[in-house]
Amino acid sequence: xxxxxxxxxxxxxxxxxxxxxxxxxxxxxxxxxxxxxxxxxxxxxxxxxxxxxxxxxxxxxxxxxxxxxxxxxxxxxxxxxxxxxxxxxxxxxxxxxxxxxxxxxxxxxxxxxxxxxxxxxxxxxxxxxxxxxxxxxxxxxxxxxxxxxxxxxxxxxxxxxxxxxxxxx
Numbered sequence: 368x369x370x371x372x373x374x375x376x377x378x379x380x381x382x383x384x385x386x387x388x389x390x391x392x393x394x395x396x397x398x399x400x401x402x403x404x405x406x407x408x409x410x411x412x413x414x415x416x417x418x419x420x421x422x423x424x425x426x427x428x429x430x431x432x433x434x435x436x437x438x439x440x441x442x443x444x445x446x447x448x449x450x451x452x453x454x455x456x457x458x459x460x461x462x463x464x465x466x467x468x469x470x471x472x473x474x475x476x477x478x479x480x481x482x483x484x485x486x487x488x489x490x491x492x493x494x495x496x497x498x499x500x501x502x503x504x505x506x507x508x509x510x511x512x513x514x515x516x517x518x519x520x521x522x523x524x525x526x527x528x529x530x531x532x533x534x535x536x
Contacts, residue, residue, distance in 0.1 A: 369412045371497035372472055376412045377447065379403045382426050383520075384420050394534060396420060397454055406523045429461040432469055445470040451478040453486060466491055475499050511535035 369377045381400045400417050407413035419426045422434060428446065435444050446465060448456070450473050456462050465471070466489070473494045487493055502520055510517040512535055518526045529535070 368472060368474060368497060370496060372493070372495045373445075374445070376414060378414045378416045378418075379407065380416045380419055380431060383424055398532065398534070402525050402528055406522055407523050408524075427460040428477065429459070432465065445472060447472045447474065449474045449478075450476040450482065451480075453482050453492070454478070454480045456486070457483060477501060486526055508535045 368374060381396065381403055383396045396417075400415060400420075403415040407415055418435060418438075419431055423429060432444055432446065435442070446469055448471060451473075453473050459465070469490045469491070473492060474497060475494070477499060507517050507520060510520075511529070521529070
């Protein structure tokens with residue numbers, strides 16, 4: 368996204384509790400943060416963030432964005448989401464506030480369903496023309512569980528961490 372848009376950097380915010388996911392399906396927060404840090408360490412425009420670790424749970428994007436804006440007043444924050452998430456965006460807490468106050472960069476995804484017409488040509492929504500890579504954390508977890516060699520899909524360092532910790536087996 369940072370190479371295919373006007374963004375200066377991308378922060379990967381590790382969420383301790385996404386209200387749309389079951390917490391028991393997630394690895395412990397510090398392990399997920401460690402893997403993100405390992406994955407981005409060679410890329411200066413990418414940052415791992417644990418900003419939500421100290422915020423009230425469950426974490427809502429609208430609250431995180433407000434907190435970031437307050438903590439880093441000289442930065443201009445926006446939201447990146449996959450096109451599949453844009454389809455369910457009206458279910459997010461205070462999505463109208465997010466849409467009013469922040470730009471949303473949308474990464475193309477191959478998925479079922481349609482985006483609501485209210486988001487077509489919206490001035491705050493920027494669809495990014497980037498290559499579609501159909502790789503997700505769910506795909507990786509399921510691949511490991513079923514004994515598939517997903518090693519080529521991860522950096523060597525992240526694979527080593529996953530393998531040494533015996534995650535998802």
